[in-house]
Amino acid sequence: MTRPGNPNADSGPTRSAHASESTRSASTDAVDEALKTRTMDEAPVGITIADATQSDMPLIYVNAAFERMTGYSPSYAVGRNCRFLQGEGTREKPVRQMRAAIENEEPVTVELRNYRRSGELFWNEVTIAPLRDESGAVAYYVGFQQDVTRRKRAEQAASDRATRIEHERTAQARLLERLDGIVAEVTEAVALASSREELRQAVVRSIAATYSSAWIGTYDPATETVEPHASEGDVGAAIESVSVAAGDDGERSVETAVAAAMTDRRVRLEPIGPEEPAEAAAVAAVPLHFGEAVYGVLVVYAQTEEFRRHERDVLTALGRTVAIGINALESQRTLRGDSVVRFQLALASHPLGSFSEALSCSLRHTGTVGDRGERSLLFKLDGAAEVDAETIHDAAEAADVSVHSILAAETDTPVVELSFDETPLAELIREYSGELCGWEVSEGVAVATIEVGREALARSLAADALDCLSGADLRSYRRREQAHETRREFVAEVESRLTPRQRAALVRAHTSGYFAWPHETNGDEIADSMGVTRSTFHQHLRAAQRKIAAAIFER
Template sequence: MVRPEFLKSEPRAERPTRGPGSGTSASTDAVGESLKTRMMDEAPVGITIADATQPDMPLIYVNAAFERMTGYSPSYAIGRNCRFLQGEETREKPVRQMRVAIEEGEAVTVELRNYRRNGELFWNEVTIAPLRDDTGDIAYYVGFQQDVTRRKRAEQAAADRAARIEHERTAQSRLLERLDGVVADVTEAVALASSPGELRQEVVRSIADTYTGAWIGTYDPATETVELRVADGKTGSEIEAIPVATGNTGARSTNAVVAAAVDDRHVRLESIGPDEPNEPAEAAAVAGVPLYFGEATYGAIAVYAQTEELRRHERDVLTALGRTVAIGINALESQRTLRGESVVEFQLTLGDHPLGSFAEALSCSLQHISTVGDRGERSLLFELDGAPAVDAERIHAAAEATGVTVHAVLVAEADVPVVEVSVDETPLEELLREYSGELCGWAVEDGTAIATIEVGREALARSLAADAMEQLANVDLRSYRRREETHETRREFVAEIESRLTERQRAALIRAHTSGYFEWPHETNGDELADSMGVTRSTFHQHLRAAQRKIAAAILDR
């Protein structure tokens, strides 16, 4: 080990014993020069001594700890300035602090990034202090180096974690502040809306005010599509009907995201590129939010956002919003059903129904006119449309072959005969009773029976349609819609009937009613009424029968 001159041992002179009160430290006498040198050589921290009298302040001493820490041997380090430990990642600030301290002859402690001989970076805590000679001039600079990489990494990890926590806290705080408004607005819209249309409008407006844009669509189970109803904000090009069963789970388009959300009833979040067709350039992500309650699926909401931050934070919020909107739609539709304002109407095609076989045997179609129930069972009145040269005998033969009961053949000689028939109960009627459905219309086209069904509740209607397609053979859903019920007042009904009557027909009806003509025995006769009107008896009866037919038609039409 090379040592500077002031560290080399000199002959030890006898020194007087120092007693209490002496001006010299007791440790000075107890520790010899050789022990001091050994302490420096074997110290657990790196120690260096630089010659301050030389222009570049070369090192004249390094201990073993320095070599272990840096990988540089004394033979390499001595004679060089200690800047050989610096490199590309060494920052200028701590180096400048040491330079200033040396220029001012002061001690300083800094932390800087140094390089070991093998190129590995490490954090070095360096303390330098001046050593002066007898004249007071700085002759040496002693340095103490300590590898603090582990501590610095721990500090950096703690700082990173604190920064992440703070970032997360700030993001969540902003999120809560931002979403508080949309949650409150959507909840208020659901609570105050008087119709599903108004609810959809206000919900989309509230969401678009918070995000880039949004649209809401309704689900049609007959076509398995979501059709846009209301849009607000920036939503790209016009949205068409979205087929739900896409099967393309890897696609990032709005269509695929919304379809997947409706299909599996979970909020879907995907990033979208600014150059993707039909997508708004202002949005970086889209969320598909399904709207469902119980077994009923009402549709979906598409939400466009400027950043992908919603992927990490807002799934649960959007799920809750979707549930809130669906519950609101369900409640409004339930209220409308209870008030009789709307019903769900759908049509089922029945491939293996006796009515289809009956029409096919006659090579015609059946148009349902009405249903009557005076025989202890409901029977159906049909027009035989397009039947070539049909007669009563042929009608009865076709009915017997297909399991249809013919009760009567009316106006058989006309171009369009009318038949009254009934069929045995099928499993469809059992489902109608189970789900409170009403079979309100029939048609038969190309050998296929088409049943028109009405159900008051959305959930019941969907369940009825689903069970019919699952449990009955050759059954498909042809159409599905919610139909608004019109409530006609008594005054409106009377006005409608009167609008159908001519003045003569109305006069004949009023005179007959007020004079007791409809009572038995008659309080008056046709001749008297005809005379009161100044017409013949046959003309009076023509006017009266025409008025009666129009009244009957007005009642049966409803």
Template sequence: MTDTDTERNESSAGGGDTPAAALERIVDPVVAVAGGTVTCVNAAAADAFDTHTDVSDRPAASVLDTVWEQLEAEIEETAIGTVRTVSLEDDRFDARIHRGDDGATITFDHDDTSHVRDRAIKDRAIDEAPIGVTLSDPSREDNPLIYVNDAYERLTGYTSEEVVGQNCRFLQGEDSDPEAIREMREAIDEQRPVTVELKNYRKDGEEFWNEVTIAPVRDDDGEVTNYVGFQNDVTARKQAQFELERHKEKLQEERAELERVLERVEGLVQDVTAAVAGATSRTDLEDAVCDRIAAERAYEGVWIGERSPATSSIEARTSAGTTPEPIEIDDGHPASVALERGGVAVDRVDGTTVAAIPLAYSGVEYGVLTVRTTEGHDVDERDEVILSALTRAVASGINARETSRMLATDAVVAVELELVDRNVAPVALSAAADCELEYRRSVHRTDDETASLYTATDASMDELEAAAAELEGVELRPIVERDEECLVELTTDESLVEWLSERGAVVRSITAEDGRTRLTLEVPRSANVRDVVEAVEERYPETDVRSFQQRERADETRQEFAANLEDELTDRQLAALQRAYLGGYFEWPRPTTGEELAQSMGVSRPTFHEHLRTAEAKLCRAFFGE
């Protein structure tokens, strides 16, 4: 409790009450004594002890008779400023002794059994309450405490003798909230209840959070006679509250950091994607990517390198912010480890964190991207995810540039392979149907599926369909059956032609017979031909390399003419033209009808003829136009 400027004259020598008396004022016999002499009695006491009210200076023993001897001893045992309840040998009364500086006031309670029991229960309830209970006397200077219960003693570590007579502010300290203290002071000045939470200090100096409630106690006339206080230790709750607030602040900081990271990542990904899409060559692409990543504050150097078979090392193709020396393939550097493992590798190199990620697309290796971080920045899981996503985009872009260069280059290596793996559809079908298959072309359907057209000899369409039905992962669609051969469409889970194209190789021919397939590829001389061949050997065991042959392409090969024409044709127009030609539609007599070809495409006959006529017109323009 705090100071109050309100002062009141004490109405008795004692100046204080028990908790029950403060809460419930009862008119009982009252006798004031000082030094063994009666100084005052009220009318109720005069009636009770059969004396007149003017008994000043009379010995207490002559007024109180036999009970004085017991009361005198109890008064001596009562501390000044406190209250003591006494069970008298006189059956009529119990007594409460109010000890003051100059004497004592004795209040006699009639021995009404129910009243005594109720008061005893109230006193015991207050004494044994689980929270601290205090009473103060605002009529005395500085509003001191006149009562504390056991829970208060346990809460604060102070005994009743140590705190009675003091204002309760002694529990406050340097970290007690001034605003809460001011709020209590104002409530006492305005004689109204108040509840605050503030930091207090136990006797041993330990801090605790105290929920303090202070309320005025009024008499029958509405005058404030005391203040009752309740103290509750809410330290655990406050700590949980502070922890929750810290957690919220941490989440807010993490959310803000995440938003900054996402903004940075979004910008980085967009810029790298733009570099990949806008570069006209592999070199331009790699230069732009290194420059953009090196512009990030987290990285001080970026480079892209590739294996050099001649030196057995990894050599830089391009770099930004650093000039790396060649790295031995087996020296444990993150770049070499990343290529060996096929995944992200992070390590400390010369006191700086270095991360390396392979550049690979569809199993084809295009090198390794290596970043050196700035001082104090480590590569965490989030960085690894970002860099891995970037390298996938870069590798895809390099693959597209290399494939375009391969199609445009005149210097190629022709590779002839022999495959016996039954996972290759023509190998499996030629063995199952005892026939010969010759690859014609591949068709990209509108559902993004690739199908390959083959002509088959030495087997009927029924035999081919029956054999394909027994093969897992192979779907055969009949196109047309002629006297000497059948035209069929093969669809597999993954097209061999498309898989090789993604690795920079162009399929020139596929011939299958007796469970063996001859495959002829063209790979640019500038590409890593060995990587392509090794990829085929790894995917299809027992692959046999028949020949390597370097050659120059003619000014415009038949394949290039066809490729240029394909650029002019839609997928449907190309499919109609291919099926018409390979199905013998242009021969006479026709071995197949337009209706049959339309059914093989899943369209109506008029639609088929519309696609075919449009394709024929474009073909004529390719031959006869300028």
């Protein structure tokens, strides 16, 4: 009888009568049952086996990936029908498809919404296939599960984005029926631009051709200033940056106009000041905002004060058109992975800050490992050479932090592997599709570095964090263009080749000074921290090193 859990044991093309016995042995006998079982247990996708001979088809096997994905342990899942993953959000159609395939004894692949043990909804791509016994009757059903939530969210986001762009195009068409001249010129410049810089230059050229002169500035929410980026014509004395907090107290009329326009999100008009261009009579600041995202300001100089009374609608249309162009460019670059917004949030109240303060040292984030039931972080304790293990554990308990292991304990900078319960910041990052890239912790303050692909999402995430998190402060905020191939992409590609154990062994070895000479730690110490034998640790480490070398030389 075919062994459950080995759906391929009796499959494959018919062998030639001339095939040698050694060939058959190499493809079947050489792979023992233990290796087949280990392959299923360590597979990166969820695998389940259900007993088709029982009325409710209970599960008789689930692998580790299934438990990681759903939160349900084998002791809970085995003996139950897999419908315990379903709930109110599960649509009936894919369930009917699976039921029909089982009745027809056929394989099928569906995508449906399931629930983790925590109650969290996720998209599950499920493939089920029948396994037959020696008589040809279906004895088992093997299932493969893969979490495709991120892909489904990306598809939905792309659909929503296309709908919004289509709505904006419709609104823009109505606008152009009412306005012509300068709006048409700027719209053409926006449509033809392939980058933000090209868009800025084209817009100010179009404006200056009709009015006296113009410049565009970008808003930096971390410093609350507008930084000029592109100009055309005489814009008067040089402007390095304009504080949005200046309001009506700006020293120059252009500063007053810019600050008011950014604060009120409306066009602000001001008579020209003594330090402004001599041929100009008025200046207008036009906020560039799309939805909740404020990209900056367009400053326009006019030669007559008639400009102040008759052209507010035209300026509003200009700002809207430019903002739509910037948003469209951002969307394109986000889809291609060409740009990202990176900012830092300082948190005065965080478990890492409390842990650092209790030890009177700084924490330097050096890696993240995922071979436990929860993600754990590796930190070097800078300035904690005299701190012993007992002190570290006491500080962790006081800060509500879990210490899993202490590596390189006898060196000047011990390495601590720790984890902590999910914080509101982690929930916000997940909600806005952000990525937590690292931590810097000192003097009781934890600074998180966060990356978000869309500027609108980045601004919303930063704003919500400042509103919701006590003592939060925005330290820096900048847009970063990525070149192909980026370091992050290469690292992600290499890491995709590593198993969780291989990556964990590599990170721990590197962080704890195992590769230094003389060794700052030894294989026994690292193996103990992983809960494996020294020989197993070395097997994982050598496998990881081989894969890294292969990735480098394949380039």
